[in-house]
Amino acid sequence: MPHNALYTDLSCYYDLMCADIDYKTQSDSAHRMHQIFGNGGKRHLDLACGTGPHIQYFCATNYDCSGLDINQPMLDIAQERCPQAQFSQGNMCAFHYENRFDLITCFLYSIHYSGVLKELAGCIESAHGALEKGGVFFFNVVDRRQINNDLFIQHSINHEDSCFTFRSAWHYVGNGEKQTLNLSINKVSNDSQQTWEDKHPMVALDFDELQDMLSPYFEVHIFEHDYGKIIPWQKQSGNAIFVCVKV
Ligand SMILES: C[S@@+](CC[C@H](N)C(=O)[O-])C[C@H]1O[C@@H](n2cnc3c(N)ncnc32)[C@H](O)[C@@H]1O
Structure with a gap:
């Protein structure tokens, strides 16, 4: 992926x-x-x-x-x-x-x-x-300067017999011109669970x-x-x- x-x-x-x-x-x-x-x-x-x-x-x-x-x-x-x-x-x-x-x-x-x-x-x-x-x-x-790496936003939603949980969070190491947006998707269906993790490079x-x-x-x-x-x-x-x- x-x-x-x-x-x-x-x-x-x-x-x-x-x-x-x-x-x-x-x-x-x-x-x-x-x-x-x-x-x-x-x-x-x-x-x-x-x-x-x-x-x-x-x-x-x-x-x-x-x-x-x-x-x-x-x-x-x-x-x-x-x-x-x-x-x-x-x-x-x-x-x-x-x-x-x-x-x-x-x-x-x-x-x-x-x-x-x-x-x-x-x-x-x-x-x-x-x-x-x-x-x-x-x-x-x-x-x-105001990014708090401990904060995140999360919500869940039901869709077509599955429950999706989405989470997003900024991450900044404290110096330099790069931060990341970390996104995760968790999909739970009747008999399976899948998780995807995205790390988006941002300025x-x-x-x-x-x-x-x-x-x-x-x-x-x-x-x-x-x-x-x-x-x-x-x-x-x-x-x-x-x-x-x-x-
Ligand atoms: C968080 S989504 C926002 C989409 C939409 N503006 C919204 O508010 O729902 C970010 C979007 O930026 C696009 N994107 C990322 N890098 C880009 C670039 N360098 N030039 C144009 N689009 C870009 C992605 O494909 C994605 O669709």
């Missing part, structure tokens, strides 16, 4: 893993920020779009949506879910589109999949290049260096990690929403 089996061989379980995520509220948050800070345009690109749950909501809000993801099995599910959207396989750290977008989103900490700071710089540069003037780049991030960053990387390209606004509210970041929490406007 590859280290990211969840997005390839096990992609059929991805939506089960995310069953508790409030995709509508997250999508509404990006839409609202775009209304406040953006240019009002409706061309939308979702980076690391996965199976397309956010795109489904943006399409319902009359956006003209595109999705980019590196793993084709995820895109296959996305295309089935959102037949009206355009999907392409590619790396968010080096992408180019003929047409420009008004809103680019990257949800669920997926920007960390850039892997290392140099690649993250490529992602920021690509997003800037693909945005229309006044467009917004919206994403959420975690500050490596580790702090908000100060991220702001330094973004500021040559964007006017940067940082908010508390609460999709239901608009609260400027209070400089305490290690999770935040970045709203970056192309000036």
Whole structure:
């Protein structure tokens, strides 16, 4: 199995893993920020779009949506879910589109999949290049200085005579630009049990260096990690929403 089996061989379980995520509220948050800070345009690109749950909501809000993801099995599910959207396989750290977008989103900490700071710089540069003037780049991030290796999120769900337990946790060694997202899936059926362990290499960053990387390209606004509210970041929490406007 590859280290990211969840997005390839096990992609059929991805939506089960995310069953508790409030995709509508997250999508509404990006839409609202775009209304406040953006240019009002409706061309939308979702980076690391996965199976397309956010795109489904943006399409319902009359956006003209595109999705980019590196793993084709995820895109296959996305295309089935959102037949009206355009999907392409590619790396968010080096992408180019003929047409420009008004809103680019990257949800669920997926920007960390850039892997290392140099690649993250490529992602920021690509997003800037693909945005229309006044467009917004919206994403959420975690500050490596606040990662607690003892914390994890876990939930269980019944599906087709099996019980699935999903667990995810950040792990950061305390120095350097790499952290991992450790994911496990445990499937218990009547007479069998299977467990898969994924270790996803992610870029580790702090908000100060991220702001330094973004500021040559964007006017940067940082908010508390609460999709239901608009609260400027209070400089305490290690999770935040970045709203970056192309000036
Ligand atoms: C945690 S999932 C998020 C999917 C979706 N945004 C969501 O919120 O459900 C991360 C996604 O990032 C994709 N991914 C990982 N590295 C990538 C890269 N370098 N470029 C584009 N997509 C990438 C994976 O294939 C996966 O679909």
